[in-house]
Amino acid sequence: MKRVVITGLGAITPIGKNTKEYWNNLLNGVSGADKITRFDTTNFKTQFACEIKNYDALEYFDKKEARKMDRFAQYGIIAADEAIKDAALDFTKLDINKIGVIFSAGIGGFETFEHEVIEYTKGNFIPRFNPFFIPKIISNGLSGMISIKYGLRGINYCPVTACAASTQSIIHAFNYIRLNKADIVITGGSEAPITAASIGKFNAMKAMSTNNENYQTASKPFDTNRDGFVVGEGAGALVVESLESAIKRGAKVYAEIVGGGESSDAYHITGTHPDGIGAFLAMTEGIAEAGLIPHDIDYINAHATSTGLGDLSEIKAIEKLFATNLDKVQVSASKSMTGHLLGGTGAIEAISTCLSVNTDQIPPTINTNETDTNIPKELNLSLGKKAFSKKVNYALSNSFGFGGHCAALILKKYID
Structure with a gap:
């Protein structure tokens, strides 16, 4: 079976809007937790999260394009674009039939779903839904958008396995390549779950921290005083390819995938x-x-x-x-x-x-x-x-x- 390597990385996270920023802040122990800005949290048990700071979709997309995508899809496209550029992929010189996309979301377009339902109830239950409602909320929409954006005709799908989803996407990309069903796969995952309904439902499950007074230190894995997770948002993308393909392109290699x-x-x-x-x-x-x-x-x-x-x-x-x-x-x-x-x-x-x-x-x-x-x-x-x-x-x-x-x-x- 073929050896499989990672040749491109892309990230947009609560502690960095690209891979370099994200990695530097990880190494320096920077907390991404802050007060929620997306909605009024007055009546919520949890009033903080790890939002992407100062995010403006129009820095990445034109207005018309941005309106067609839920925030989770925007994040995924941004991360995928960075990873593709980092890997120096020139699709005009590659077999696009052997390049796939396996890209996940655990929930998908939650923000869009919540907005559309609220508008429906505010409008006296008259069904005037956005024509992009369904394309914006489906979890697999993002993998499709990446495929369409770059014209990639290989395997294209979206494992939806909650918080294991994007790791499984990477494992599946690894398997497709080593079995010679693809040369390159753009893989990863994205989520944009900081909405009123999302915070409310996790509070109802008693799964999330309510340490509003000390929110920057509320995410404390392994600590005896931990009281739940802190929700975050963002996306990560990896270009995974056969070692043969990477060598042929003269690509840099970050690491090798050897098991899943x-x-x-x-x-x-x-x-x-x-x-x-x-x-x-x-x-x-x-x-x-x-x-x-x-x-x-x-x-x-x-x-x-x-x-x-x-x-x-x-x-x-x-x-x-x-x-x-x-x-x-x-x-x-x-x-x-x-x-x-x-x-x-x-x-x-x-x-x-x-x-x-x-x-x-x-x-x-x-x-x-x-x-x-x-x-x-x-x-x-x-x-x-x-x-x-x-x-x-x-x-x-x-x-x-x-x-x-x-x-x-x-x-x-x-x-x-």
Whole structure:
């Protein structure tokens, strides 16, 4: 089977509107949390989130184009465009029939859906809906838009597996390429869930932090005082291609993809299994597919959302799988800075994991001051405000989603 590499990166996040800004702020422990500006939060239990700062769609799209896209699609297009430029792809010189798009969203056009329903009720229930209502809300609309924008005729679809979605997109891109069903795939994920209905529903589930007084430090994975996740927004995109294609183009290579594990907790529609069964299976499968043993993994980018059960179930899986080298593997939780981007989270975390492999720098886990006593003391959680330097030959990135979806991506330092 073909070797598969990452040759382009693109990101728009709460801590940076391009990959360079995002990575620099990750390394410097910058929090993206702030007061919500999108709607009046007076009556909401949670009044903060990780919004993209000073976002103006007209900086990226003309007015007519922007009106046809939900915010989640705009973010995805922006990230994909950056990744394509970063990879120096010239589609006029490539076989567009062998270039695909696998790009995810966990919810899709939530902002559009909410707006249209509100307008319907305000208008005395007269059905005067926007003709772009359906194209703007469907989750797969974004993968279609990327394909159409660049004229790419290869595989095109959108895994919708909640917060595991974009990691599964990357794994699926890896599989399509190594099986020679595609030469290049534009992959990743996007989400724009900071709306009144979205914040309200997560509050109703008691899943989200309500620490309005200390919002900048509210996302505190592994901390004994954590009280829920902080929602974020944005997108991440990766150009994934066969090593053969990359060499032929003379492309730079950030890292190699060597494995991907997928499984199910088969336990609860929203909660992870208390013993981390699904997480354990996904990590085990990914490591085995890469031809590795747990001892080979230098770094884990944890899903770690800052929820009581979720953090501990992942730690239990890590503790079980890495029992003989817990003090060797380093773990960090970037959601302490970016918040949780739902369907977009796996993509931006794959980007940061890729850059850790490429640069031997591991972003910190910020805001965690009192580590949960149920977490083994020998496990290095990368606590602090600054990056850690460590040789990272192999890294693992975890993502888990409502419905019990579990995914683990394995990256390797590229050696030609």
